[in-house]
Amino acid sequence: KQEVTQIPAALSVPEGENLVLNCSFTDSAIYNLQWFRQDPGKGLTSLLLIQSSQREQTSGRLNASLDKSSGRSTLYIAASQPGDSATYLCAVGVGAGGTSYGKLTFGQGTILTVHP
Amino acid sequence: DAGVIQSPRHEVTEMGQEVTLRCKPISGHDYLFWYRQTMMRGLELLIYFNNNVPIDDSGMPEDRFSAKMPNASFSTLKIQPSEPRDSAVYFCASSPTVGADTQYFGPGTRLTVL
Numbered sequence: 313k314q315e316v317t318q319i320p321a322a323l324s325v326p327e328g329e330n331l332v333l334n335c336s337f338t339d340s341a342i343y344n345l346q347w348f349r350q351d352p353g354k355g356l357t358s359l360l361l362i363q364s365s366q367r368e369q370t371s372g373r374l375n376a377s378l379d380k381s382s383g384r385s386t387l388y389i390a391a392s393q394p395g396d397s398a399t400y401l402c403a404v405g406v407g408a409g410g411t412s413y414g415k416l417t418f419g420q421g422t423i424l425t426v427h428p
Numbered sequence: 429d430a431g432v433i434q435s436p437r438h439e440v441t442e443m444g445q446e447v448t449l450r451c452k453p454i455s456g457h458d459y460l461f462w463y464r465q466t467m468m469r470g471l472e473l474l475i476y477f478n479n480n481v482p483i484d485d486s487g488m489p490e491d492r493f494s495a496k497m498p499n500a501s502f503s504t505l506k507i508q509p510s511e512p513r514d515s516a517v518y519f520c521a522s523s524p525t526v527g528a529d530t531q532y533f534g535p536g537t538r539l540t541v542l
Contacts, residue, residue, distance in 0.1 A: 346530060355432075355519055355533035356471075401471065414459060414523075415484060416531070418471040 314339045318402055318419035325392055325426055333387040333422045335402030340380050343405040347376050347387050350399045350421070359400075360387070392426045399423050432534035434520050440540045446508040449537045452501055453522030461531060462495055462505050463519040471519070477503065510541045 315338045325331055335345070344363050348356040360369045360376040362385070368377040375388040389396060403416040433452040441447055453460045461476040475485040480497045488495070492511070497503040507514055517538050521531040 348533075355535045356521075356531075357533070358530035361530050403471075414461075414476055414478070415473055416461075417473075420470045 451520030457522035
């Protein structure tokens with residue numbers, strides 16, 4: 313059974329710092345990996361989607377990397393801002409033979425607080 | 429597009445009552461997912477549909493839970509009878525495909541069973 317772990321569980325940083333969130337998964341046979349953001353009382357918003365054949369994806373100040381063989385992904389946030397404060401969730405997609413099964417397994421999330 | 433719409437946003441009920449949660453996916457999305465989020469267990473997939481047909485319901489906790497998708501623009505998740513341990517936030521998400529596209533989440537329904 314796939315298990316996804318996120319470290320740290322919570323992180324508090326001053327504005328302007330670069331930071332790294334970590335995600336690890338136990339079964340390397342994944343179809344893709346996604347990073348989501350969740351604001352309090354809200355649904356999830358997709359940040360980055362990395363296919364299993366890719367090594368990284370970038371969007372603005374965000375960069376996500378994937379090392380499938382070691383079962384790890386990192387989300388790098390550059391020049392953090394108070395507006396980045398949220399819970400960040402990593403999710404791995406199951407699939408095989410070029411077909412996705414459509415199922416996502418989520419980590420417990422990292423609660424990020426960026427203070428001015 | 430208005431995004432994924434869920435109703436109600438909050439539901440408080442008493443143990444033993446029937447609860448029905450509703451979801452309208454984004455138009456044109458062929459896949460619909462129901463998730464449950466709790467502090468203890470995090471976010472768990474309950475069931476998902478492709479073109480209105482249930483594909484995988486292995487995450488449905490027990491027979492008290494049932495989900496239907498009578499047409500491409502509407503789905504329900506029903507709990508009968510409800511129990512306090514069902515208290516959670518229930519999310520609906522939709523996607524145009526699986527694998528190549530992300531899932532778009534609704535705002536969730538916060539269910540409290542007293």
